[in-house]
Amino acid sequence: MASDVRVRAHAPGRVNLIGEHTDYTGGLALPMAIDLGTTVIGTRSLSGAVHDVRLRSADADGEAVVGPTVSDPAGLNPAWARYVAGVVHELRPTIGFVGDVTTTVPIGSGLSSSAALELAVALALGFDGSAYELAALAQRAEQVASGVPCGIMDQLASAAGVADHALLMNLTTLAVEPVPVPESAAIHVIHSGQHRQLAGSAYGDRRASCERATTIVGPLLDASVADLDAIDDDETRRRARHVVTENARVRAFAAAFRAGDLATAGAIMIASHTSLRDDFDVSTAVLDALVDRLAKTAGVHGARLTGAGFGGCVVALAEPGALREGWLVRASAGASVTTLE
């Protein structure tokens, strides 16, 4: 009989520097994996003594107990167990697992705490494949767990992270190109104090707008702002305009980052926030006020909402030492698993 194996799996959260609500349109994004993450330590029951997956969390209530043939991950409690169940649903592990979860990612704030949990659980359960395959599995897990038709950016950032680099993603080709984070860049993530209401319905509604626009003008990654004149409906046109201009901002931001031109990068972040506020309608008065205040702070190059919006966090690009609030994050390596003695 095979003996049990103890493992430690770790997956980082992510902050998206720019390229918001572009991933599910096959657009461009520039997130980075961060040094806040989720760790699963536990025992793979190769002996067959345990058949289900049992996890306790130091940071959230309750226990996740998931049987191998879970059919409705979204129906499970506690709520965090749904993400564990989503992974089991997609991975169909042939072993049981008993372990503990700890996290330093603020939960439900737009830093992909759920993606970090999904990746750490998948690796702990023995997932074996490429970073892209891991991200795709975790994306499906997130969708079945939450009912939100999310893109793959969060999971891919957590899987493919590179220390000291942001990740320039093309979500059509799935190419990921590491872009060095300039040494003079301090990246802060600041919570707005407004709990994120990622009403799946609002997210799904934005995605549907982009799909409508695509049926009229073709892939938004190839479209120009002038092409969008072919869209009669004002709301659909505005939302598509956000995506088209955001793709251009991702390219310009990556070029500015490479050149170490943080003033330009910061100005592009402000433009991104304005577009998310006015064209894509995913900001809130609280997020707007926080971005305005940060933008006026000495030594801050720029700021914008990060993640889906509707509350949650703002990301700010600043000179080192200029800001004393939020989490000062560094770009970190992607998810990994090790066997413990």
Ligand code: GLA
């Ligand atoms: C959430 C989703 C991502 C992405 C962002 C918005 O984080 O999970 O796929 O769409 O919103 O950029």
